[in-house]
Amino acid sequence: MTSPTHAPVGRPTATAPVLRAEGLSRAFGTGAGQVHALADVSLEVEASELVVVVGPSGSGKSTLLHLLGGLDAPSSGRVWLGGGPDGAVRELTAMAEEEQHAVRRSEIGYVFQAFGLVPVLSAAENVEVPLRLARTGVAERTERVAAALAAVGLSEHALQRPYELSGGQQQRVGIARALVTEPRVLLADEPTGQLDSGTAAVVMDLVRDLVRSRGVAAVVTTHDPELMARADRVLVLRDGRLDAG
Ligand SMILES: Nc1ncnc2c1ncn2[C@@H]1O[C@H](COP(=O)(O)OP(=O)(O)OP(=O)(O)O)[C@@H](O)[C@H]1O
16 A cells, blocks of 8 residues: 555644545455445545535445545545644544544534434434534533524524425535534535435535635535536546546
């Protein structure tokens, strides 16, 4: 495996990307039935950058996001998080499970195609969940939830449950929940996959604006051409590999 070209883990560096992956591969199964879902994928994402990953069904988009976010472990390859206030670069793939959990909770926001909201909780309570997991105090939770809902234009809908909201509003709750911990990385898997094209455009504009205004490094997978048009960079996956150009 090639070694990272930036400073080793823990050493401050002003120019490190927020998210960096090198040589990521993931195989499922063994023997003749083995599937190489991802093969030797390397990428870097800077603060305020929206990278969109496209590719046919089964090309490895979700697998890539899972590996970047520590939701799954690569067969080989490494992922680093950098760009924090202290300038430290830390290897996500080398962390002990508990440390990885803590990093996932506080530094990485996830948005899913199916929204993933808890049906019995209000919009505000759904947004609050990551803060409760992070044991944030009640006063700060209230303040942050209100700010996150305002950022996605849903202050008026704070007390409504998911079934009382439209698909686009539900996904905006999902985005508020992903960003409420002020993560440095946002990972979204087909966030507009269940939305009509008009609503998808609104949600995507929101994602792009939030990425820029908050300095988040975002990786978003999609089949949606609207979404590609809003990207700073589009990466194409085919059979688990990134297209060169
Ligand atoms: N847990 C798993 N076990 C076995 N094979 C898997 C697993 N997860 C993914 N795969 C396989 O890995 C390949 C890539 O899947 P992945 O879900 O990453 O593709 P995708 O590009 O996100 O597809 P889609 O656009 O349909 O969501 C596929 O062949 C898939 O069947």
